[in-house]
Amino acid sequence: MFARRAAWDLSRNPLSLAVEARRARGAEVVDLTDANPTRAGLLAGGEALARALAEVARDTAVRRYEPDPRGPRAAREAIARYHARGGREIDPERVVLTAGTSEGYAHLFRLLADPGQRVLVPRPGYPLFDFLAGLEGVETRSYPLVRRGGGFRIELDALAREAADPRVRALLAVHAHNPTGAFVHVDDAHALRALCREHGLALVSDEVFAESALEPAAEEERLASLLDPRDDAPLHFVLSGASKLLALPQLKLSWIVVAGAPALRDEAAARLEAIADTYLSVSPVLAACLPALLEARPAIEAQLRTRVRANRDELAKQVAATPCAELLPVEAGFAAILELGDPDGTAPDEEALALACVERAGVLAHPGFFFDFEDDGRARLVVSLLAEPEPFAAAARALLAVAAEACAS
Numbered sequence: 001m002f003a004r005r006a007a008w009d010l011s012r013n014p015l016s017l018a019v020e021a022r023r024a025r026g027a028e029v030v031d032l033t034d035a036n037p038t039r040a041g042l043l044a045g046g047e048a049l050a051r052a053l054a055e056v057a058r059d060t061a062v063r064r065y066e067p068d069p070r071g072p073r074a075a076r077e078a079i080a081r082y083h084a085r086g087g088r089e090i091d092p093e094r095v096v097l098t099a100g101t102s103e104g105y106a107h108l109f110r111l112l113a114d115p116g117q118r119v120l121v122p123r124p125g126y127p128l129f130d131f132l133a134g135l136e137g138v139e140t141r142s143y144p145l146v147r148r149g150g151g152f153r154i155e156l157d158a159l160a161r162e163a164a165d166p167r168v169r170a171l172l173a174v175h176a177h178n179p180t181g182a183f184v185h186v187d188d189a190h191a192l193r194a195l196c197r198e199h200g201l202a203l204v205s206d207e208v209f210a211e212s213a214l215e216p217a218a219e220e221e222r223l224a225s226l227l228d229p230r231d232d233a234p235l236h237f238v239l240s241g242a243s244k245l246l247a248l249p250q251l252k253l254s255w256i257v258v259a260g261a262p263a264l265r266d267e268a269a270a271r272l273e274a275i276a277d278t279y280l281s282v283s284p285v286l287a288a289c290l291p292a293l294l295e296a297r298p299a300i301e302a303q304l305r306t307r308v309r310a311n312r313d314e315l316a317k318q319v320a321a322t323p324c325a326e327l328l329p330v331e332a333g334f335a336a337i338l339e340l341g342d343p344d345g346t347a348p349d350e351e352a353l354a355l356a357c358v359e360r361a362g363v364l365a366h367p368g369f370f371f372d373f374e375d376d377g378r379a380r381l382v383v384s385l386l387a388e389p390e391p392f393a394a395a396a397r398a399l400l401a402v403a404a405e406a407c408a409s
């Protein structure tokens with residue numbers, strides 16, 4: 001009856017069943033996988049949105065519908081100003097708004113790959129890529145991010161082997177990466193562009209976490225964006241959006257910036273406009289809020305950074321007192337990765353550990369396999385750092401106690 005692209009296994013996984021069973025007994029489960037800032041008291045974005053909506057409501061222009069497939073010009077100009085940092089010039093004509101980043105990916109897969117063709121995605125990574133590509137009939141192939149020095153880096157040799165496959169049409173990079181919090185380093189960015197040029201691939205950089213560095217850094221130290229203003233750059237699409245950048249998932253507003261060699265990028269922007277025109281999914285009323293919201297970005301970011309730093313510091317303190325646990329270093333993002341196991345290499349089973357955390361501590365964390373971490377015998381739990389500090393500290397304590405017991409047994 002149903003198409004193969006929709007033939008998912010919809011049965012509940014053991015972890016969600018355990019959460020449901022515990023809640024059915026009336027016991028609490030603290031959800032440390034929740035990455036929704038609006039449920040964690042992070043409301044600077046929401047307050048800016050309320051002000052922007054009030055302003056938009058006073059504008060008589062909202063009474064008419066004058067659709068522009070790329071999104072309203074004023075919103076695209078504000079996005080171009082945001083991306084112009086570091087001396088880049090962005091033409092608002094090369095900005096296309098979408099209803100969320102997921103829709104941005106869908107548009108790009110439609111634009112770049114025919115059914116059966118491939119896109120390269122980082123592993124570990126954001127588990128939605130397989131679904132987004134699969135719904136467009138496109139296959140994903142992964143390239144590894146490996147732990148090196150103070151964080152995760154792209155395994156360039158493995159990536160180069162995958163990129164040489166003629167079925168591959170695009171290379172996706174996440175800057176900063178979720179959940180490892182790693183930025184694409186300057187020399188790796190050069191290597192990605194060189195691979196794209198060599199094999200005629202498009203570069204797609206997901207930069208929704210670009211402003212989430214724990215420590216702000218100058219552009220010379222780390223790239224603010226993978227956008228390369230030079231005209232001989234490969235075809236490049238930058239994705240960003242309100243859900244992470246402005247802590248406003250409820251706005252459902254994201255965008256694609258098209259860059260690269262002029263002839264190709266202008267044609268790509270025109271074709272992307274035709275795709276967007278087919279759906280016209282972005283509300284011009286909500287898009288009208290964007291200029292004011294991007295102005296409010298510094299205050300929103302400051303609130304996010306303060307919260308993430310406080311929870312990370314608390315977690316680091318607790319982990320330091322837990323013999324079998326390590327908190328992996330990150331440059332950015334809203335997640336923390338805990339590695340659990342003895343120095344001699346024995347580690348608890350990841351799924352059993354995550355289940356024990358729900359059943360015995362009432363705390364839900366993502367097991368590492370959810371993000372497709374390499375199966376190297378280590379156990380990993382990934383937690384969101386957005387929760388309110390007090391419940392976060394208590395949940396982390398309970399989770400680490402269960403982990404310490406699991407390591408000892």
Ligand SMILES: Cc1ncc(COP(=O)(O)O)c(C=O)c1O
Nearest residue numbers: 100101102126178206208241243
């Ligand atoms: C890598 C990455 N990109 C984008 C998003 C956000 O997508 P959306 O704008 O559809 O909420 C997420 C959310 O977790 C993510 O991890």
